[in-house]
Amino acid sequence: MARINPAYRRLTAGYLFPEIARRTREFQAETPGANILRLGIGDTTEPLAPEIISGLHGAVDRLASRETYSGYGDSEGQAALREAIAAHYRALGADVRAADVFVSDGAKSDSANIQSIFATDNTVAVQDPAYPVYVDSNVIAGRTGLKNDRGQYEGLVYMPCTAENGFFPELPTEKVDIIYICSPNNPTGTVATREQLQGFVDYARRHKAVILFDSAYADFISDPSLPRSIYEIEGARECAIEINSFSKSAGFTGVRLGWTLVPAELRAEDGEPGELQKMWTRRQNTFFNGPSNIVQAGGLAALSATGRAQTLEIVKYYMENARLILDCLQSLGLTTYGGTNAPYVWMKTPDGMGSWDFFDKLLHECHVVGTPGAGFGPSGEGYFRLSAFGHRENIVAATERIRDQLVR
Numbered sequence: 001m002a003r004i005n006p007a008y009r010r011l012t013a014g015y016l017f018p019e020i021a022r023r024t025r026e027f028q029a030e031t032p033g034a035n036i037l038r039l040g041i042g043d044t045t046e047p048l049a050p051e052i053i054s055g056l057h058g059a060v061d062r063l064a065s066r067e068t069y070s071g072y073g074d075s076e077g078q079a080a081l082r083e084a085i086a087a088h089y090r091a092l093g094a095d096v097r098a099a100d101v102f103v104s105d106g107a108k109s110d111s112a113n114i115q116s117i118f119a120t121d122n123t124v125a126v127q128d129p130a131y132p133v134y135v136d137s138n139v140i141a142g143r144t145g146l147k148n149d150r151g152q153y154e155g156l157v158y159m160p161c162t163a164e165n166g167f168f169p170e171l172p173t174e175k176v177d178i179i180y181i182c183s184p185n186n187p188t189g190t191v192a193t194r195e196q197l198q199g200f201v202d203y204a205r206r207h208k209a210v211i212l213f214d215s216a217y218a219d220f221i222s223d224p225s226l227p228r229s230i231y232e233i234e235g236a237r238e239c240a241i242e243i244n245s246f247s248k249s250a251g252f253t254g255v256r257l258g259w260t261l262v263p264a265e266l267r268a269e270d271g272e273p274g275e276l277q278k279m280w281t282r283r284q285n286t287f288f289n290g291p292s293n294i295v296q297a298g299g300l301a302a303l304s305a306t307g308r309a310q311t312l313e314i315v316k317y318y319m320e321n322a323r324l325i326l327d328c329l330q331s332l333g334l335t336t337y338g339g340t341n342a343p344y345v346w347m348k349t350p351d352g353m354g355s356w357d358f359f360d361k362l363l364h365e366c367h368v369v370g371t372p373g374a375g376f377g378p379s380g381e382g383y384f385r386l387s388a389f390g391h392r393e394n395i396v397a398a399t400e401r402i403r404d405q406l407v408r
Helices: 006-010 016-030 050-062 079-091 107-117 132-140 194-207 275-287 293-302 305-331 355-366 392-405
Strands: 101-104 124-128 156-160 178-182 210-214 240-245 258-261 336-338 344-348 383-387
Touching (some): 050 293, 050 305, 079 101, 079 293, 101 107, 101 275, 107 210, 107 240, 107 258, 107 275, 178 194, 194 210, 305 336, 355 383, 355 392
Parallel strands (some): 124 156, 124 178, 178 210, 210 240
Antiparallel strands (some): 101 258, 240 258
């Protein structure tokens, strides 16, 4: 008799973004003709840069000729792309080598798949609020118990990110084994300082823990004093894995291309340096044949000098959207965070309103969709996220509706 994985039963509700979509569909059905503007999911909207399109087309054309056709590539990614990613990091002052780079189909899948090289009895610490994949994938992996009456899964260590600590957590007071950090943070839009990251690196080295550092929004950082990679921090190669993506900076949310950095010096408490890198290599060789050759050509084009210039212009476009959202909310006297070095604006809901209640209020009064903070974890209750990803005209229309129609 086939038996299911019981850990799935511990997931107490549907994944956040499908739940948002469900509620929005129901409202649309009840309100035919309503023009709903979506500032919820962080999905890019602007066309790919011309240099990327050229790279994709060239790769397609090469598949049409026997002389230039290519089939399977290395599961770790094409050598030229791995070197280009490493060079990108070195330009930031981060210590990264091509052998550290494992190209994938995106940061979301890597942030879940990377867990397979760690024992299920590791103690995992997550920022709270946090991108839901970090928590849900650890529940599915069997590292947690049930969710308690505080909205927390037993067995996970929650690191509260609050206004009082600038939405960056304090170091765990107990020993943990795996630590998830996202900077720029999704959902709060805040960015860790060098000093804050150094504190976690020192903790990880002291306790032989491993940091899983999600830097998918690094290109949105405009403040030169803020780190864009964990490997700008001394000692990080011994204790950190970094996950990144072309999704938000180059518009590859539907194209699918990312990477994970696993340095040779990285070690677990019960292993030798290099063992985790070998394990991840073995995992990828077994489960993955590498991203599409066509898509990797697009990634290589995105990292060229012309490609970088073009994609960073699109990043600026989204950040101008963020400024418009901030200006709107602040004009209403609402408390806001983020939105200056990240494409997300994190706001405190008015009058102590619950975050799902504010979701319904914004949808019904303004026909605008956002993301309830409670969907990111218990510490997100009382907050709300608005995304700067969208066409400018829709961002302008949404802010005008909020300013004119939101009942205070």
